[in-house]
Amino acid sequence: MHILIIGAAGMVGRKITAAILADPAIGGRTVTALSLVDVTAPQAPDWPIGRVSAKAVDLGDPAAPAQLIADRPDVIIHLAAVVSGDAEMHFDKGYRVNVDGTRALLDAIRHTGRHTGDAYNPRLVFASSLAIFGPPFPNRIPDDFAPTPRTSYGIQKVIAELLINDYSRKGMIDGISLRLPTICVRPGKPNAAASGFFSGIIREPLIGQPAALPVPDTTRHWHASPRSAAGFFLHAAGMDTASLGHRRALNMPGLSATVAEQIEALRAVAGQGAVDLIRPAHDPLVADIVGGWGEDYEASRARALGFTAESNFEDIIKVHIEDELGAALPAPAAQ
Amino acid sequence: MHILIIGAAGMVGRKITAAILADPAIGGRTVTALSLVDVTAPQAPDWPIGRVSAKAVDLGDPAAPAQLIADRPDVIIHLAAVVSGDAEMHFDKGYRVNVDGTRALLDAIRHTGRHTGDAYNPRLVFASSLAIFGPPFPNRIPDDFAPTPRTSYGIQKVIAELLINDYSRKGMIDGISLRLPTICVRPGKPNAAASGFFSGIIREPLIGQPAALPVPDTTRHWHASPRSAAGFFLHAAGMDTASLGHRRALNMPGLSATVAEQIEALRAVAGQGAVDLIRPAHDPLVADIVGGWGEDYEASRARALGFTAESNFEDIIKVHIEDELGAALPAPAAQ
Numbered sequence: 272m273h274i275l276i277i278g279a280a281g282m283v284g285r286k287i288t289a290a291i292l293a294d295p296a297i298g299g300r301t302v303t304a305l306s307l308v309d310v311t312a313p314q315a316p317d318w319p320i321g322r323v324s325a326k327a328v329d330l331g332d333p334a335a336p337a338q339l340i341a342d343r344p345d346v347i348i349h350l351a352a353v354v355s356g357d358a359e360m361h362f363d364k365g366y367r368v369n370v371d372g373t374r375a376l377l378d379a380i381r382h383t384g385r386h387t388g389d390a391y392n393p394r395l396v397f398a399s400s401l402a403i404f405g406p407p408f409p410n411r412i413p414d415d416f417a418p419t420p421r422t423s424y425g426i427q428k429v430i431a432e433l434l435i436n437d438y439s440r441k442g443m444i445d446g447i448s449l450r451l452p453t454i455c456v457r458p459g460k461p462n463a464a465a466s467g468f469f470s471g472i473i474r475e476p477l478i479g480q481p482a483a484l485p486v487p488d489t490t491r492h493w494h495a496s497p498r499s500a501a502g503f504f505l506h507a508a509g510m511d512t513a514s515l516g517h518r519r520a521l522n523m524p525g526l527s528a529t530v531a532e533q534i535e536a537l538r539a540v541a542g543q544g545a546v547d548l549i550r551p552a553h554d555p556l557v558a559d560i561v562g563g564w565g566e567d568y569e570a571s572r573a574r575a576l577g578f579t580a581e582s583n584f585e586d587i588i589k590v591h592i593e594d595e596l597g598a599a600l601p602a603p604a605a606q
Numbered sequence: 607m608h609i610l611i612i613g614a615a616g617m618v619g620r621k622i623t624a625a626i627l628a629d630p631a632i633g634g635r636t637v638t639a640l641s642l643v644d645v646t647a648p649q650a651p652d653w654p655i656g657r658v659s660a661k662a663v664d665l666g667d668p669a670a671p672a673q674l675i676a677d678r679p680d681v682i683i684h685l686a687a688v689v690s691g692d693a694e695m696h697f698d699k700g701y702r703v704n705v706d707g708t709r710a711l712l713d714a715i716r717h718t719g720r721h722t723g724d725a726y727n728p729r730l731v732f733a734s735s736l737a738i739f740g741p742p743f744p745n746r747i748p749d750d751f752a753p754t755p756r757t758s759y760g761i762q763k764v765i766a767e768l769l770i771n772d773y774s775r776k777g778m779i780d781g782i783s784l785r786l787p788t789i790c791v792r793p794g795k796p797n798a799a800a801s802g803f804f805s806g807i808i809r810e811p812l813i814g815q816p817a818a819l820p821v822p823d824t825t826r827h828w829h830a831s832p833r834s835a836a837g838f839f840l841h842a843a844g845m846d847t848a849s850l851g852h853r854r855a856l857n858m859p860g861l862s863a864t865v866a867e868q869i870e871a872l873r874a875v876a877g878q879g880a881v882d883l884i885r886p887a888h889d890p891l892v893a894d895i896v897g898g899w900g901e902d903y904e905a906s907r908a909r910a911l912g913f914t915a916e917s918n919f920e921d922i923i924k925v926h927i928e929d930e931l932g933a934a935l936p937a938p939a940a941q
Binding site: 405415417423426441518 | 740749750751752754757760761764765769772775776852853
């Protein structure tokens, strides 16, 4: 089985790659080849038992799609995107990559083998986002709640979902779109994303560093770990899609937690010393952006289809410690 | 004030044109120029007090958008579409006109005057459809119910709505999308549309002709008259859009009625003789298609914004008699 990951150099792409290398089985089949592409070439891991390629490909390039699918990967995991802030700033660039690039990929697939009776119908797993939803929200967002994004990025993600629904309904691809929660604890350095503090207030104290909290601790948000996110894609890559019908976009499961609950979990796992490193530093701009996000989702279709995520925030922290900190708390934060 | 109607030769386009000619005032301003375009040139009506042009323009032609807006109409009413059955049969044609044509129109608008400090920001009223919704449905569909179309036409309409939301949020256009109910009573000859019988069982008996009823009389559906449909567009052309925020697609009001209620209304207006012309002729294919449509909509946002439709089916029949039959019942159906 051959897997193509478009956008493989990003955090989720690297987690999926690592998970496949650790256990190269998807839906009962063995993965024997892995093609990793991104705007800049991803690192090609050592993989003695399978074939790995790593290439730089820009999905905004009209020639890219045909090149990507030339050797007919069985599963395409499509993570490539011009991200939120960039798409908001650069209108044409966002549409060119997020909409036109995705559509060109779908068209390249449907034209492959079309006239030779040798049609190509790969599983395509697309990374969408729960940022497609916009206010006003109910307290708990149902699966059939209408997407009304407040960003060009969100609009572009919904358009891609709709195309994937239509091409799948027509039997041209076998697609599924995963609307991802905020990934927490995000590894790496603090970044400028408005959602960055949700990870920062856990990640930084765990290594003895201070972290700013720009919102009230009553702020509620929807989280899943990087490990769960990789699991969503691998489950979607191997699942039976027959029951999806014409609705192939799924709200992914997660955990609804307030910042206060995050902090309590940090205290339970790493002690008061870690919690003391969180410094309230109210930022009205961040608070306003975060106030426009959903707080809780039913995600019942996805759960019924076998997608799973953490059910308490301590587990999310423990996943971070196991996967990023070598399963041990460094000395400074430990009690 | 200059109004451009794209798709002016169709039934709704002709109703809007007639309504403007009868009362050339929109949102407190006087209409002085009317540009009518369609794939084949619409008939140019006599209009002594204003300027009318009528031209053949294909929105699928990449040169069309710039040409259409060259003289900067104040309001653009966009009705042009490859319709449902055609878009389902001809995949690329549907996307070319319904998605790419609409996007090219939006881009032509945003590029007009962009570099001369003389930006062009017209009101754009887009004809969407309640056919964007797909089952499973609640009994009464709320305004925030997610569009999950089961046709390429529906997918293409939602994509156009999303583009209109985004371009409007960015201040590039001032757009609004109207999701239309089934128009009933549709004037003219019987046609092959699966929804045709909803009009046929009223229109044909009123002129003494038999009409087939392919579904059980318990079938419930959502109707508005052609006069109401024209009214939706004229109201949207003149309204204050500030309160729409980033959600510029509205479910239009209508009347939820069963076929039995339609028949009772026909009896009340035109007598038993008219009702006797309705011949049950069950068609499982039509029944199956119609069974996949919504039956009732809240449409509370649109009503709060001043959109109105009929509230009982007798009024829908009377509108047809006034507007199409010269305000008198022909002899054969009268009691």
